[in-house]
Amino acid sequence: xxxxGAYQALAKALREMTRDEIIxxxxxxxxxxxxxxxxxxxxxxxQFCASAKGDVKYVICxxxxxxxxxxxxxxxxxxxxxxxxxxxxIAARAIGAHQGFIYSPSGCPALRDTxxxxxxxxxxxxxxxKNILRSGxxxxxxxxxxxxxxxxxxxxxxxxxxxxxxGKPRRRPPFPVLSGLWGKPTLLHGVETLLNVPFILREGxxxxxxxxxxxxxxxxxxxxxxxxxxxxxxxxxxxxTLGEVIFDIGGGISGKGRFKGARLxxxxxxxxxxxxxxxxxxxxxxxxxxxxxxxxxxxxxxESACAVREVLSGFDLCKSEACGLCETCEEGLQRVPExxxxxxxxxxxxxxxxxxxxxxxGFGEPDRCRFGQYVxxxxxxxxxxxxxxxxxxxxxxxxxxxxxxELVQAPCTNLCPVGIDIPRGLSYLRRGLLGEAYRVVAEANxxxxxxxxxxxxxxEDRCRRREMDESVAIANLERFISDRCRVSxxxxxxxxxxxxxxxxxxxxxxxxxxxxxxxxxxxxxxFDENPxxxxxxxxxxxxxxxxxxxxxxxxxxxLARGIEFxxxxxxxxxxxxxxxxxxxxxxxxxxxxxxxxxxxxxxEAAKGVMGGIEFLKRFHMGQEVKVGRRVAVIxxxxxxxxxxxxxxxxxxxxxxxxxxxxxFEMTADPSEIEAAIEEGVVIRDKVTxxxxxxxxxxxxxxxxxxxxxxxxxxxxxRTTRPILGSEFVVDVDTILVAIQRSMEGENVPEGVEVLEExxxxxxxxxxRTTHRKIWAAxxxxxxxxxxxxxxxxxxxxxxxxxxxxxxxSEEDExxxxxxxxxxGVWTPEEAEAHGRVSMPTLEPELRKKxxxxxxxxxxxxxALSEAKRxxxxxxxxxxx
Numbered sequence: 001x002x003x004x005g006a007y008q009a010l011a012k013a014l015r016e017m018t019r020d021e022i023i024x025x026x027x028x029x030x031x032x033x034x035x036x037x038x039x040x041x042x043x044x045x046x047q048f049c050a051s052a053k054g055d056v057k058y059v060i061c062x063x064x065x066x067x068x069x070x071x072x073x074x075x076x077x078x079x080x081x082x083x084x085x086x087x088x089x090i091a092a093r094a095i096g097a098h099q100g101f102i103y104s105p106s107g108c109p110a111l112r113d114t115x116x117x118x119x120x121x122x123x124x125x126x127x128x129x130k131n132i133l134r135s136g137x138x139x140x141x142x143x144x145x146x147x148x149x150x151x152x153x154x155x156x157x158x159x160x161x162x163x164x165x166x167g168k169p170r171r172r173p174p175f176p177v178l179s180g181l182w183g184k185p186t187l188l189h190g191v192e193t194l195l196n197v198p199f200i201l202r203e204g205x206x207x208x209x210x211x212x213x214x215x216x217x218x219x220x221x222x223x224x225x226x227x228x229x230x231x232x233x234x235x236x237x238x239x240x241t242l243g244e245v246i247f248d249i250g251g252g253i254s255g256k257g258r259f260k261g262a263r264l265x266x267x268x269x270x271x272x273x274x275x276x277x278x279x280x281x282x283x284x285x286x287x288x289x290x291x292x293x294x295x296x297x298x299x300x301x302x303e304s305a306c307a308v309r310e311v312l313s314g315f316d317l318c319k320s321e322a323c324g325l326c327e328t329c330e331e332g333l334q335r336v337p338e339x340x341x342x343x344x345x346x347x348x349x350x351x352x353x354x355x356x357x358x359x360x361x362g363f364g365e366p367d368r369c370r371f372g373q374y375v376x377x378x379x380x381x382x383x384x385x386x387x388x389x390x391x392x393x394x395x396x397x398x399x400x401x402x403x404x405x406e407l408v409q410a411p412c413t414n415l416c417p418v419g420i421d422i423p424r425g426l427s428y429l430r431r432g433l434l435g436e437a438y439r440v441v442a443e444a445n446x447x448x449x450x451x452x453x454x455x456x457x458x459x460e461d462r463c464r465r466r467e468m469d470e471s472v473a474i475a476n477l478e479r480f481i482s483d484r485c486r487v488s489x490x491x492x493x494x495x496x497x498x499x500x501x502x503x504x505x506x507x508x509x510x511x512x513x514x515x516x517x518x519x520x521x522x523x524x525x526x527f528d529e530n531p532x533x534x535x536x537x538x539x540x541x542x543x544x545x546x547x548x549x550x551x552x553x554x555x556x557x558x559l560a561r562g563i564e565f566x567x568x569x570x571x572x573x574x575x576x577x578x579x580x581x582x583x584x585x586x587x588x589x590x591x592x593x594x595x596x597x598x599x600x601x602x603x604e605a606a607k608g609v610m611g612g613i614e615f616l617k618r619f620h621m622g623q624e625v626k627v628g629r630r631v632a633v634i635x636x637x638x639x640x641x642x643x644x645x646x647x648x649x650x651x652x653x654x655x656x657x658x659x660x661x662x663x664f665e666m667t668a669d670p671s672e673i674e675a676a677i678e679e680g681v682v683i684r685d686k687v688t689x690x691x692x693x694x695x696x697x698x699x700x701x702x703x704x705x706x707x708x709x710x711x712x713x714x715x716x717x718r719t720t721r722p723i724l725g726s727e728f729v730v731d732v733d734t735i736l737v738a739i740q741r742s743m744e745g746e747n748v749p750e751g752v753e754v755l756e757e758x759x760x761x762x763x764x765x766x767x768r769t770t771h772r773k774i775w776a777a778x779x780x781x782x783x784x785x786x787x788x789x790x791x792x793x794x795x796x797x798x799x800x801x802x803x804x805x806x807x808x809s810e811e812d813e814x815x816x817x818x819x820x821x822x823x824g825v826w827t828p829e830e831a832e833a834h835g836r837v838s839m840p841t842l843e844p845e846l847r848k849k850x851x852x853x854x855x856x857x858x859x860x861x862x863a864l865s866e867a868k869r870x871x872x873x874x875x876x877x878x879x880x
Contacts (some may be wrong), residue, residue, distance in 0.1 A: 001080070001083075001336075002082075002125070005202065006082045006083065006086060007082070007086050007122075007127050008058060008087050008198075008202055009090060009199070009200075009202040010086050010090055010127065010132070010133070010198070011088060011092055011702075012202065012550055013090045013094075013134055013201055014093065014132060014133055014135035014137055014203055015133070015135060017201075019050060019095075019096065020091065020856035022090065022093060022094040022201070023043055023046050023050065023094050024043075024835060025044035025200060025204070025205045026043040026046060026197070026200060026205065027041075027043055027044075027205070028093075028204075028205030028206060028209065028280050029043075029196075029200045029205035029208035029209055029218065030205070030209050030212075030217035030218075031043070031200065031217055031218050032206065032216065032217070032283065032764065033045065033189065033190075033192070033193050033294075034192040034193045034196070034220070035189060035190025035191075035192065035193060035295070038291065039216075039284075041284035042189075042193060043552040044162050044188065045177060046091065046095055048175075048177040048178070049095040049177040049178075049185050049186070049187045050094060050095040050179060050184035050646020052097060052178050054184055054185050055186075056099075056184045057095055057096055057097040057098075057184055057185045057186065057187070058097055058099055058100065058101065058180065058181045058182075058184055058185075058186045058187070058188060059088050059091050059092045059095070059097045059099075059100040059101075059102070059186075059187050059188075059189075059702060060100065060101050060102075060103065060159070060162065060181065060187070060188040060189075060655075061084065061100070061102045061103070061190070061191060061194055062089055062155070062158045062188060062189070062190050062191075063077055063084075063102050063103060063104045063105075063111065063190075063191055063685055064103060064104070064105050071165075071223065072192075072221065072222075072233070072295055072296050072297050073191040073192070073222040073295070074105075074110075074111045074193050074786055075188060075223065076192060076195060076203045076221060076233070076625055076798065077111055077114065077235060078110065078111065078114055079113065079233075080195070081114050081115055081117075081118035082118055082121075082122065082127075083195050083554050084102075084115075084118075084191060084194055084195060084199055084658075085118055085122050085127070085128065085141065085197055085725070086127070086197070086198045087193075087194030087195055087196070087197035087343075088139075088141065089127070089128065089132065089139050090198065090201060091187055091189070091194065091196050091197060092139045093137055093139070095185070095187050097139070097144075097187065098138045098139055098140070099139070099140055099141075099546070100140070100141045100142070100144075101141070101142050101144050101181075101651070102115055102141060102142070102143050102144070103144050103145075103146065103158050103161060103162060103335050103845040104143055104145050104146075105145070105146070106145040106146060107753050108347055108819075110760035112143060114146060115143055115515065115619045116143060116449075116502045118333065119143070120142050120459055120494060128140060128141060129837075131255070132573070132790075133184060135210065136471040136832045137494075137646065140202070142161045142512065143227045144161070144409045146161040146162075146167060148272050153213065153838075154250040154370050154371060155176055155180075155188045156167045156169045156170040156172065156176065156180075157170075158188060159176060159180050159188070160180050160184065161365050162181060163181065163182065164318070167453060169371070171381070175450065176188055179224050179660065187348070190295075191222075192221055192296070192581060195759050196208075196218060196219075198393055201800060204354065204416075205862075210237035211236050211237045211282075212239055212282070212861075213238055213239035213278050213280065213283070215283075215284045216238035216239060216283055216284060217238065218237075218238055219235050219236060219237055219238060220236060220237075220238050220240075220282075220296055221233060221234070221235045221296050222234050222235075222236065222245060222297075222298045223296060223297045223298065224245065224246075224249070224279075224298050224300070225231075225253050225298070225299050225300070225739065226262075226296070226299040226301055227251055227255070227257055227259075227300050227301055227302040227305075227805075228246060228249060228251060228253065228254055228297075228300050228301035229251030229254050230249070230250050230251040230701075231255075232475060233251055234404040236249070236281075236282070237583065237754075238280075238282045239280040239281070239282050239285075239628055239709075240275055240279050240280065240281055241279060241280055241281065241417065241716075242262060242272055242277050242278075242279050242281060243277035243278060243711070243712045245281065245573070246262065246277070249510065251551060253300070253302050253442075255302075256349065256461065256751070257302030257303060257304060257511055258302055258303050258716070259274060259277075259302060259716050260273070260274070260298070260303045260305060260307075261273045261274070261298045261299075261300075261301055261303055261305075261307065261310075261386065262298055262299060262300045262725065264281070264286070264291060264293070264296075264297070264298050265292065265295055265297060265303070265308065265374075266297040266327050267296065267313070267314050267317045267485055268314050268317055268374050268378050269291075269295075269299075269374075270286075270290070270292060270377045270378060270382075271307070271310070271311075271378075271381040271382045271384075271386065272289075272291070272381075272385060272863070273385035273386060274715060274716030275716075276289065276385070276710045276714075276863075277711075277712035277716055278712050279678075281293075283589050286307045289381065289428070289706070290377055290380050290381055290384065291375045291377055291381055292370075292373060292374060296301075300584060303400070303401060304399055304401055304402070304403070304462065305403065306344070306389070306399050306403035306404055307382060307385070307386035307389045307390070307401075308340060308343050308386075308389065308390060308393055308399070308404065309344055309345045309403050309404065310346065310382070311340055311379065311382045312337060312340040312341065314378055315336060315337045315340070318333055318378075320373055320676065323811075326372065328362045328363060328372065329363055329371065329372050329375070329424070331359075332359045332360075332362065332363050333375075335355075336356065336359055336360075336379065337350050339355060339356055343393050343394060344392065344393065344399070344404045344406070344407075345407070345480060346393065346397040346406055346407045346408040346518060346631055347623065348390075348393055349394060349720065350391075350394055350395070351761055351866065352394065353383065353391075354386070354393070356379055356383060357379075357380065357383060357793070358712075359379070360376045360379035360380045360383075362376070363375045363376040364522055371406065371727035372753075383844075388414070389401075390871075393407065395547075395765075398414070399414070400414070401414070402462055406581075408841065409421065409423075410422060410423045410875070411462040411463065412459040412460070412462060412463050412472075412474060412753055414584075414734075415458045415459050415460070415461065415462050415463070415505065415790045416444075416458070416459045416653070417458070417791070417792040418444050418445045418451075418787050418788060418791055418795065419444050419793050420440070420441055420444040420448075420459075420478070421440055421444070422459060422474055422870075423479075423870060423872050423873065425437050425440035425441050425478075425481065426474075426477060426867045426870040426872075427870070427872060428440065428623055429480075429485075429863065429864065429867040429869040430864060430868045430870070431476065432864070434481070434484070434485035435485060435487045436486050436583045437481050437485050438482070438485040438486055438488065440482050441478055441481050441482065441512035442487075444552065445788075445791060446511070446512065446552050446557070446558050447511065447512070447558075447791055448478055448481070448482040448554075448622070449479060449482035449483060449550050449551075449553070449762055450508070450546060450550075450551060450554060450787060451475070451478060451552050451787060451788050452475055452476070452477075452478035452479025452480070452481075452482050452483075452539060452546055453475075453479055453545060453550075453855070454537075454541060454546055454786070454787055455475050455478070455786070455787065455788045456669055456786050456788065457474055457475040459474050459475075460472070460473070460475065463497070464682035464871055464873050465869055465870070465871055469835050469836055470563040470836040471836070472866065472867075472869050472870050473836055473837060473839070473866050474835070476837075476839050476857075476858055476863075476866065477858070477863060477866060478845060478868055479857060479858075480857060480858045480863040482738050483862065484549065484863075486707060488557065489877035491560075491561075492560065492561050492562030492676035493519045493521070493561045493562050495521060495523050495562070496521030496722075497520070497521040497522045497523075497588065497805070498806050499522055499523075499585035500522065500524075500525070500583070500585055501517050501522050501523070501524050501525075501584060501586045501587070501588065501801060502524075502525050502526075502527060502580050502583070502584040502586075502588070503517075503524060503525070503526040503527070503533060503587075503588045503590060504527050504528075504571050504580075504585045504587065504588065504589050504590060504591065505528060505590035505592060506526050506527075506528035506530070506534060506535055506565065506590045506793065507533060507534065507536055507537065507590060507591075507592045507778060507779075507780070507790065507793070508536075508778065508790040508791045509590040509592070509777040509778025509780075509788045509790040509797070510526055510528070510535070510588065510590035510777070510794060511526070511533065511534075511535075511555065511587045511791075511794065511795035512559055512777075512790070512791040512792075512795045512798070513590060513777050513794035513795030513797045513801075514558070514563050514588075514798075515558050515561065515563070515795075515798075515809055516524050516794065516795045516798025516799060516802075517588075517795075517798045517802065518561050518562055518563050519561065519687050519800060520798070520802045521676055522805075523564075524561075524562075524563050525563075525564040525565075525566060525584075526565045526566065527561060527566050527569045527575060527580075528569065528570050529567070529569065529570035529574075529748070530566065530567065530568070530620075531567050531568055532552075532558070532567065533554055533555050534551055534593055535553075535563055535569070535592050535594070536594065536613075536787075537551055537787060538551060538619070538620065539594075539616065539620045539621065540594075540613060540617065540639070541616075541617050541642065541787075542616065542620075542642050542645070542646050542851060543620075543653050543673075543851045543852075543853070544645070544647075544649070544847065544850075544851045544852060544853055544854050545642070545853070545854070546551055547853050547856075568571045570619050570747070571747070571749075572747050573747070575587065577749040577750065580637070581773055582749065585773075585805060586773060586774075586775065586804070586805060586831055587773060587774045587775070588774075588775050588776070588777055588794075588797055588798075589748075589749065589752070589761070589769070589775065589776045589777070590776070590778045590780065590790075590794060590797075590803060591743055591744060591747060591778075591779065591780050592743070592776040592780065592790070593618070593741035593742050593780065593783070593784045594613060594625070594741070594743075594744065594777055595611070595613060595741065595742050595743070595744050596611025596612055596613045596614055596737055596738065596739075596740075596741060596742075597611075597728055597737075597739055597740040597741065597742050598611065598737050598739075599634065599689055600741065601691050602691040602692065602694065603691060603692030603699075604692055604737075605692060606694040606697060606698055606699050607698045607699065607700050607735060608628065608732075608734050608735060609692065609696055609699060609701030609734075609735045609737065610734070610735070610736055610737070611736075611737050611738070612633070612635065612639045612640060612642075612643040612736050612737060613639065613738070613741055614740025615641065615643055615646075615736050616643065616646065619646065619650070624778070625650060627647050627651060627652045627733075627734045628652065628699075628733020628734040629653040629654065629733055629734070630652070630653070630654050630656075630731060630732045630733045630734070630739060630827045631644075631647045631653060631654070631655045631656070631660060631732065631733065631734045631735075631736065632656055632702050632730065632732040632734070632735045632736070632739060633657045633658070633738060634655070634657075634658050634734045634735065634736070634737045634739055635657070635659065635737070635738035635739045635740075636657070636660075636661065636666035636667060636668060637657035637666070637667045637668050637784075637810035637822040638667070638668045638669060638672065638739065638786070639665075639738040639741065640656070640657060640659075640738035640739075641668040641673060641676050641681075642669065642672075643736045643738050644657045644681045644736075645672075645675070645676050645679060645681065646851075647680065647736065648679055648680060648735070648848050649795045649848055649849070649850065649851055651845075652734070653686075654682070654683045655680070655681050655682070656683075656684055656730070657676070657681055657682070657683045657684070657685050658683075658684050658689065658704060659684070659685045659686075659687070659688065660684065660686070660688040660707050661685065661686070661687060661707075661717070661718060661720055662685050662718075663683060663685040665718065666683075666685075671869075675847075675854060676843075678844040679844050679847055679848055680844075680848070684782040684837070686706060686707045686708075686720070686733045687703055687706055687707060688704060688705060688707055688720070688722065689703065689704050690703050690704060690705050690722075690733065691703045693729065697735065698844050699733060699735055700731070700732075700733055701730065701731055701732065702729065702730050702732045702735060703727055703728070703729050703770045704727070704728060704729075704730065705722045705723065705726050705727045705728075706721035706722070706723045706728075707721065707722055707723065708720065708721050708722075708723050709721075740784065741779070742759045742784075743760070743779070743783040745759060745778045748761070749771065749774060750771075750778070751769075751770060751771035751774075752769045752770055752771050753769065753770040759785045760780065760781060760782070760783055761776040761780050761781055763775070763776050763781055766803070766804065767781065767793075767796065767797045767800045768800070768804070773838075774802075775797050775800060775801055776797070777790075777793045777796070777797035778790040778793045778822050780795060781793060834865070834869070836866070836869070837859075837862050837863075837865055837866040839858070840854050840855075840856040840857070840858075840859075841854050841855050841856060842854050842856065
């Protein structure tokens with residue numbers, strides 16, 4: 001340690017500096033206390049203690065770390081114990097103390113032994129004890145162990161423990177710098193503050209002040225853990241953002257998970273979410289969102305973690321920390337876990353959120369200790385960061401993370417947007433009961449064959465089979481069940497209600513809403529401006545993904561249930577909105593997002609530039625669509641990939657897809673991206689168009705600029721920024737823009753408010769618009785999304801309209817009834833041991849010659865074999 005510069009700063013302090021000069025150097029550094037939540041200027045604390053009356057003064061280091069389970073402080077000491085001793089000796093010299101104590105947790109023998117060895121070595125070499133470095137300055141150190149957790153590093157509790165007490169906090173004033181240990185002026189710091197002292201004296205305060213932000217100088221050490229690729233201790237300048245720590249230093253989220261949130265400050269720390277990724281990790285910034293910088297323990301979690309349970313788990317520690325001296329803490333620590341437990345079990349009420357907030361505000365007495373303030377921040381930060389998730393548990397009785405067992409049937413079913421009882425359906429399939437399997441699937445999703453082909457299958461992301469090898473191919477099996485096990489019916493649902501409902505739009509949301517309302521007994525009429533029903537499924541998704549024969553079959557069965565369909569009818573033109581309001585008791589507006597957004601760059605009006613949606617729709621309506629030899633596609637979503645692959649099939653010789661973020665951030669289905677590359681589509685990432693160069697009014701060349709990473713957006717994704725001077729030009733004949741889709745605003749009925757942000761329709765919690773008779777569903781409400789979410793949205797609106805017309809707010813009678821674990825809870829020994837059955841596909845060279853379906857579907861034996869891989873885990877639906 002000495003050979004690497006240990007005790008050089010101490011020698012300088014003793015031989016070259018006065019006590020006042022030491023404090024002035026600390027002041028010049030701008031350092032603030034790192035421990036607890038004080039953020040108090042270190043030099044000011046030292047000055048108070050140095051000026052306090054009395055010949056006997058003490059220096060204390062709390063090596064406990066603030067939390068019993070937060071090991072950051074102990075790890076820092078184990079790495080460099082002599083830096084801690086040096087910092088304490090310098091502090092003692094500055095305030096005039098000759099005795100110091102290190103408070104160490106009794107449950108950490110490695111820390112005690114390391115400190116004891118370091119103290120012995122320092123004394124042996126003259127860095128501690130009498131006449132240090134022959135300067136005439138004496139300073140000795142003792143280690144005091146205690147079982148008390150000291151209430152989150154509360155300084156008066158540490159003092160009480162060293163004095164032999166139980167480690168209880170004391171009321172202030174007097175403050176420890178004036179009357180602390182045994183009534184004497186006492187300077188108490190945590191490990192990290194004292195570790196910074198030698199650097200400041202050795203290199204000078206002017207060097208230290210170069211690091212950090214205007215108000216938070218220096219560096220901060222974090223113990224990065226949880227769902228990140230690289231865990232461990234990191235030291236970064238103050239003000240480094242949460243996103244930089246997690247993604248640039250921590251390597252991003254481990255596995256295939258996505259970032260959900262982080263807890264800063266140990267088990268009782270505060271919570272941050274996706275929208276906080278640009279938050280600088282310093283005292284001032286964190287205080288703006290109510291967080292207390294207790295310690296640098298930073299635990300990251302992904303979407304498999306439940307926010308309600310994360311908060312609840314911290315209260316086991318809270319109970320063991322509480323001193324019992326404050327009635328508000330005593331009452332709150334009993335009440336809060338009860339409320340959180342009820343919420344996690346689906347028995348919560350909306351008023352519980354108000355009660356949690358009130359309890360959080362009332363925690364602790366500020367003049368006694370910090371404990372209550374930590375608990376308050378723990379609760380309130382969670383409500384701020386994850387309020388929607390709490391509402392999901394309370395209102396929808398659902399835990400999207402799948403962590404609250406009482407709210408989860410099975411991990412896959414829990415994540416299925418339409419709630420298919422997947423284990424039950426696969427159980428029937430594996431036993432060869434094909435009709436029963438189809439009924440399970442079709443009951444929840446009238447477009448199951450469509451979803452089996454184009455669904456993003458979030459159910460597979462949480463499949464427990466992944467813990468053994470690969471997830472079950474649920475989407476492939478859903479397709480097999482719909483194609484091969486279909487039990488066709490043409491029987492119309494009986495009309496049992498007098499009210500009539502109009503559906504405007506025959507896309508997935510409109511069809512789903514119509515089906516839901518029809519089966520609930522309403523007379524339903526669908527109006528659509530196109531010749532055929534299906535919306536984007538019919539006029540957007542290419543037939544190589546979704547064959548028109550299978551789509552038409554499923555839509556036919558939906559309409560056969562007694563739904564009237566009026567084609568080529570644009571409401572607002574062919575039929576007035578006023579007549580609809582007069583003739584129907586409720587209207588469901590589900591227009592989708594059928595219009596492309598454009599780049600807004602020079603030259604975009606040239607011939608050869610077309611929106612991706614318009615390109616696909618013209619082709620699917622049988623109109624002539626010409627593409628040049630060299631096609632540029634702009635975008636990174638499903639539509640962009642579909643446009644690129646379609647262009648190849650229409651004769652383009654070279655198709656390049658330009659995307660402004662990195663390749664792995666493309667939102668298109670990964671399997672579709674892989675298929676596009678196999679077919680010859682070139683993907684160029686981190687570039688964006690800046691202008692279109694025309695030749696006699698036609699596209700000739702495309703100018704692009706390279707992009708670099710920027711801050712995070714509110715969804716937790718990296719934005720991009722152009723690199724100045726990086727522009728380049730490519731030759732193109734056709735440009736297809738597929739960056740985003742939007743709703744056709746001119747067709748919105750009068751009285752329905754449209755939100756400026758995202759061009760979406762404003763609805764209440766029951767999907768009713770600002771017009772009392774009109775509800776809205778699908779992409780027009782959520783923004784562009786995938787088919788399965790539109791189906792879910794349509795069904796939810798159907799339920800909402802039914803409740804409104806009935807005047808009832810009772811729970812949906814078709815909902816799940818959770819009884820408990822099924823008899824087949826995760827029995828891997830019964831599941832087949834082979835890997836996932838691959839989907840047969842056409843060869844890439846054959847694909848480009850036609851729009852024939854690429855994915856050929858499972859044969860019977862393949863499907864049965866794959867179904868037998870299902871572990872049949874989770875909770876089941878009530879037996880019918």
